[in-house]
Amino acid sequence: MPSPLISSLPCATERGRIVVNQFLQVPDWPDVWAVGDCAFVPDARKPGKSHPPTAQHAIREGKVVAQNIAAALLGRPKKAFSFTTIGLLASLGRRTGVARVFGFNFSGFFAWWMWRTIYLSKLPGLDKKVRVAFDWTLDLLFPKDVCAIHDLPYRRAFSRREQPNDAVGNNGHHPAAKKQAAAPTTSSR
Numbered sequence: 065m066p067s068p069l070i071s072s073l074p075c076a077t078e079r080g081r082i083v084v085n086q087f088l089q090v091p092d093w094p095d096v097w098a099v100g101d102c103a104f105v106p107d108a109r110k111p112g113k114s115h116p117p118t119a120q121h122a123i124r125e126g127k128v129v130a131q132n133i134a135a136a137l138l139g140r141p142k143k144a145f146s147f148t149t150i151g152l153l154a155s156l157g158r159r160t161g162v163a164r165v166f167g168f169n170f171s172g173f174f175a176w177w178m179w180r181t182i183y184l185s186k187l188p189g190l191d192k193k194v195r196v197a198f199d200w201t202l203d204l205l206f207p208k209d210v211c212a213i214h215d216l217p218y219r220r221a222f223s224r225r226e227q228p229n230d231a232v233g234n235n236g237h238h239p240a241a242k243k244q245a246a247a248p249t250t251s252s253r
């Protein structure tokens with residue numbers, strides 16, 4: 065989703081996204097570049113259309129924009145961005161999913177497994193991959209790990225009253241929580 069901040073910028077926008085040229089450069093502001101969900105990146109193969117705002121595009125746009133910024137600084141030719149969507153994957157829950165990869169459709173457990181495997185491979189860093197792989201493996205063997213339950217009125221009070229400094233030195237415990245813990249509780253028994 066493009067940020068609402070974009071509407072306040074003096075750049076041309078299209079459907080809430082900053083219009084860039086094929087080099088990912090904002091035409092009226094040559095030193096300004098935009099990529100990802102915030103950018104309306106023209107698709108040369110479909111005039112008037114843009115590349116879809118997906119992660120697979122954003123990652124590749126990031127590489128091209130880095131090359132183009134370096135090229136602009138060094139006076140070298142810039143590279144036009146172009147990429148064809150490899151596939152689409154979605155988890156439907158209960159270990160089922162849907163996928164379209166290179167034009168082939170899959171569904172059910174295999175699509176869900178592919179969704180997980182591909183996203184696992186995209187996680188940055190080996191440590192993160194291993195942590196998540198372990199967590200997901202345990203998830204196959206055990207029921208859901210419910211680790212935090214917040215009641216909404218308490219959460220509202222927390223975000224309203226918590227200041228960054230309040231959490232320092234008290235192990236993150238909020239005074240409201242202490243007050244709540246100290247208050248006499250009523251029992252239905």
Ligand SMILES: Cc1cc2nc3c(=O)[nH]c(=O)nc-3n(C[C@H](O)[C@H](O)[C@H](O)COP(=O)(O)OP(=O)(O)OC[C@H]3O[C@@H](n4cnc5c(N)ncnc54)[C@H](O)[C@@H]3O)c2cc1C
Binds near residue numbers: 067100119120122
């Ligand atoms: C539910 C959902 C499912 C999706 N599934 C897929 C999928 O299966 N495959 C796929 O390819 N794409 C998928 N996408 C799209 C994909 O997530 C986005 O296209 C991609 O994340 C865009 O990357 P980005 O870097 O442009 O933006 P983001 O990933 O949104 O990164 C923007 C970052 O900027 C930060 N930020 C925002 N405002 C400020 C500020 N004022 N100051 C500092 N930091 C700020 C945000 O916290 C965020 O970390 C999905 C999106 C959603 C919402």
